[in-house]
Amino acid sequence: MSKSARASTSKKTTSSSGPRQAQLLTAGSFKSSRPSLSSDPKKKKFTSAKSPSVSAPVKEEKKGNGVVREELDEKSARWDELWGWAREKMDGAQPIHTEHQSKVDHILRIFDLSYEYGPSVGLTRLQRFERAEEMELDPPAGIKDILLTKQGVEDPRLRETVFYGRV
DSSP states (O other), X not given: OOHHHHHHHHHHHHHHHHXXXXXXXXXXXXXXXXXXXXXXXXXXXXXXXXXXXXXXXXXXXXXXXXXXXXOOOTTOGGGHXXXXXXXXXXXXXXXXXXXXXXXXXXXXXXXXXXGGGOOOTTSBHHHHHHHHHHTTOOOOHHHHHHHTXXXXXXXXXXXXXXXXXXX
16 A cells, blocks of 8 residues: 555544544533532532421530530431432432331432432442542532431441442
8 A cells, every 4th residue: 555545544434433523512412410510610510409307307416525516316207308409319219128218218228329420339328428528519408417426426327338348
């Protein structure tokens, strides 16, 4: 193959892939449910749907050397708004293999599996929540309320992600 024939072949290859990439990028036919970057280039802030908040804050009292935390009432109506958020995340599908789990377990599992708050492997749920807050990813405030209760701090079932000990 002559030098000019190789040059024209390589030009055809690069020019044919260029418009295809441009077509894919400009088509706009793909809709993503991922959070998008804000329009302000100075602030690389992700925006997402408004997250539910829980109105009653967790009570903490300092006694002696430690902090006395509020007990977690998993059946409380206080978590209903978060339960709605979790059901919305699942598009109304019924959770499977959750007969032995409470609403709070299900809410925290959905939080673990929601990619818009960042990776969850190698972090506790509270660490992930705080990182998401620092990055302005708008995690649901009620998640932190759950995690700051006595059981949320002490019980690995609530403290650790669903991936803990598995990955």
